[in-house]
Each structure stands twice: as C-alpha cells, then as structure tokens.
Amino acid sequence: MNGLMTMVVITLFFIDQGNRNTKQINRDNMVQSEERKQEVATFGAGCFWCVEAIFQDLKGVSDVVSGYSGGEVKNPSYAEVCAGNTGHAEVCQIHFNPQIITYRELLNVFWRIHDPTTLNRQGADVGTQYRSVIFYHNEEQGRLAEESKKETERSGLYKNPIVTEIAPFVQFYPAEEYHQDYYNQNPNQPYCRFTIDPKVKKFRKQFQEVIR
Numbered sequence: 657m658n659g660l661m662t663m664v665v666i667t668l669f670f671i672d673q674g675n676r677n678t679k680q681i682n683r684d685n686m687v688q689s690e691e692r693k694q695e696v697a698t699f700g701a702g703c704f705w706c707v708e709a710i711f712q713d714l715k716g717v718s719d720v721v722s723g724y725s726g727g728e729v730k731n732p733s734y735a736e737v738c739a740g741n742t743g744h745a746e747v748c749q750i751h752f753n754p755q756i757i758t759y760r761e762l763l764n765v766f767w768r769i770h771d772p773t774t775l776n777r778q779g780a781d782v783g784t785q786y787r788s789v790i791f792y793h794n795e796e797q798g799r800l801a802e803e804s805k806k807e808t809e810r811s812g813l814y815k816n817p818i819v820t821e822i823a824p825f826v827q828f829y830p831a832e833e834y835h836q837d838y839y840n841q842n843p844n845q846p847y848c849r850f851t852i853d854p855k856v857k858k859f860r861k862q863f864q865e866v867i868r
Contacts (some may be wrong), residue, residue, distance in 0.1 A: 659733040689774050693753050694718060697797070698725060698825055700789040701770035702778025706852050710769050710859050713867045716756030721749045722838070723830040725791055726821075731829055740783045747791065750826055751849040757866065759797055763804040765866075766790070770846035772808075773790055773816035779851070788818075791825040798822065 701707050704722040711720045724732050727743030738742050750762060770778055772788040792798035801822045809818055830836075839852050860867055 672774055674847065685760065693755060694751050694855055695754050695759065696793055697750045697752065697759060698747050698789060698791040698793065699762075699766050700725070700747040700791075701748070701766060701772075701853075702764060702786045702788075703781050703847075704746040704748050704831065704835065705838040705847070706778075707746075707769070708837070708850050709856050710765070711748060711750050711762075712753075712837075712840075713860065714757055714762075714765065714863075715868055716753045717750055718753065719751040721751075722787075722835045723747060723749060723828050723832055725825070725828045726789060726823065734832055734835065738783070738784050740785055742785075744829075745787050746785050746788050746831075747789065747828070760800055760804065763790075763801060765859075767804065767808045767813070768862065769855065771814070772818045772820040774815045775819045782852070785788060788820040790820060790822045792822065793825045798824065824842060 687720065699707060699711075708720045708722050711717055723746075724737050724742070724744035725747045726745045727737075727864055729736060729742040732742045733745055736742050737746065752759075752762065770788060776782065776784045776787045778786050778788075790801045792801050805820060805822065808814070839848050839856070842848055846858075
C-alpha cells in the first residue's frame with residue numbers, strides 16, 4: 657500500500673470513529689434527557705404486590721419498585737414490617753414521565769384501586785403496614801394530593817370518609833429482590849390468582865385509555 661492510500665485509510669478510520677463517538681454521545685444525551693423527565697410518586701394501598709401490578713400497566717410509567725416507607729426502622733426486612741412494629745407501610749415508588757402521564761392521573765388511579773376508607777386494612781390484609789398513604793415528594797405533589805382527596809370525597813365514590821394518610825416523603829427502602837415484579841414472576845401463586853388477578857382485570861377495564 658503506497659503512502660497516499662495509507663493516508664486515505666487512516667483518515668477514513670478516524671472519520672468512522674468520530675461518527676461512532678458522536679452517535680454514542682447522542683444516545684447518552686437522549687438517555688439522560690429521558691431520565692431528567694422522570695418524576696417519582698410514592699403510594700401505599702395495601703399489599704405492594706397489588707399496587708405494583710397495576711401501576712406497571714400504565715403508559716408513561718418506566719419503573720415500579722416495591723418497598724417500605726413511613727417508619728422509624730432503617731433497612732427493615734419484610735418479616736419486620738409484617739410484624740407491624742416498624743411504622744413502615746408497604747409502598748411502591750412509581751417512576752413516571754409527566755409529559756405522558758401526570759401526577760394527578762396517577763392519583764386518579766390510586767383512589768380507585770383500593771378502599772381508602774378502611775383504616776390500616778385492605779381486604780384480608782390487616783395492619784398499619786397496609787395503610788392507605790401518599791408520601792409526597794414536593795409541595796406541588798402535596799397540594800395535588802390534598803385536592804384530589806377532597807375531589808374524591810365530593811364525588812361520592814365512597815360512602816365512608818377517606819382515611820388516607822398524606823405526608824411528606826422521608827425515606828424509601830426497596831423490598832427484597834423476590835418482591836420485585838412479583839405478579840409477573842409468580843402468576844400461579846394463589847394470592848396472585850385470587851386477589852391480584854381480579855384487581856388487575858377490573859383496573860384494565862376501567863382505565864383502558866391509559867394502559868399500555
């Protein structure tokens with residue numbers, strides 16, 4: 657290969673590498689841009705397996721993580737939370753794009769997927785760990801949560817008063833790995849079949865316009 661050809665090959669190589677680097681930078685910027693659009697909501701509405709299964713179905717929701725929040729014990733285990741002595745509630749952190757689905761829309765789903773009028777209880781699940789709760793991450797979320805609660809009470813959706821706790825978010829501890837994506841990973845588990853399945857089917861029928 658003569659000197660001229662060698663220079664051409666080297667030049668083309670660096671141009672190709674530059675193009676690849678530019679494409680990678682563009683991809684990285686797109687990922688970072690999407691991440692910047694994400695917001696987080698933290699809801700407790702009984703067993704987090706149920707809550708996770710429903711919010712995973714929504715357009716604009718990129719991730720749902722089951723965990724514990726609202727208590728005093730650091731890094732609690734599932735067994736400790738179930739004992740009812742940690743102060744924590746089973747909650748889900750919902751990562752969402754507000755340009756696709758708003759916090760108000762998430763609240764609309766929240767009020768309708770559980771009974772917010774039963775204190776420390778959802779069906780057969782009893783204890784403070786199953787309480788209905790909204791942990792707001794900023795003043796705007798807190799304002800919207802309070803407004804949405806009043807609107808739901810005025811709507812007559814429930815005959816009894818809503819007892820949902822609305823409190824500022826402090827700390828979130830992800831639950832053990834086997835709790836994550838539980839419904840999808842354990843479709844034949846009895847609790848999934850007889851408790852979560854009916855809730856998911858009812859939800860999908862009511863909210864067809866916002867599910868994936």
